[in-house]
Amino acid sequence: MKFKRDAFATMAVTEDFLQYVLDQLAGLGQVIPRRMFGGVGLYHGERIFGLIIRDTLYFKVNDSNRPDYEARGMDRFRPYPNKPQLSMTYYEVPADALEDAEECIAWARKSAAVAVATKPAARRAKNPGLRRRRIKKR
Numbered sequence: 001m002k003f004k005r006d007a008f009a010t011m012a013v014t015e016d017f018l019q020y021v022l023d024q025l026a027g028l029g030q031v032i033p034r035r036m037f038g039g040v041g042l043y044h045g046e047r048i049f050g051l052i053i054r055d056t057l058y059f060k061v062n063d064s065n066r067p068d069y070e071a072r073g074m075d076r077f078r079p080y081p082n083k084p085q086l087s088m089t090y091y092e093v094p095a096d097a098l099e100d101a102e103e104c105i106a107w108a109r110k111s112a113a114v115a116v117a118t119k120p121a122a123r124r125a126k127n128p129g130l131r132r133r134r135i136k137k138r
Helices: 015-024 066-071 095-099 101-117
Strands: 031-036 039-044 047-053 056-060 090-092
Touching: 015 031, 015 047, 015 095, 015 101, 039 101, 047 101, 056 101, 066 090, 095 101
Parallel strands: none
Antiparallel strands: 031 039, 039 047, 047 056, 056 090
C-alpha cells in the first residue's frame, strides 16, 4: 500500500497540546511520549496507555473501563476516516476530565492498568519468508 507523503499529516499533534497533556499527567509519574505516524504514543513504563492524534487525547480501554467512556458518550479512535468500521481499543478522553488534572490522572491510571493487563502481541521472526538454508560451497 502506497501512502501520499502527507497521508499522516492530518494526525499531527501540536507541541502546545502535547505539553498540556504531559503537564496534566505529571502526577502519574514518568509518562514517555513517542512520536509515531504523525501522532504521539504515551507510555507508562514499557506499555502504551494513550494516544494523541489531531490534538485529541485517547486512553486504552477494555471491559473494565470502557463503560466509563461510553456513559460519557465518548467515541473510539478510528484511524481511517474512510473505514469507520476499523477502530482501536482507545477512546477519547472527555474534555472536562482532561481539564481536571486529578481526574485525568485517575482515568490514565485505569488505562495504564489495562495496558499492563493486555497480553503483548507475539513478535514475528525477522523476515520469516527470507530464511533460507545456507549451502556451503566446496
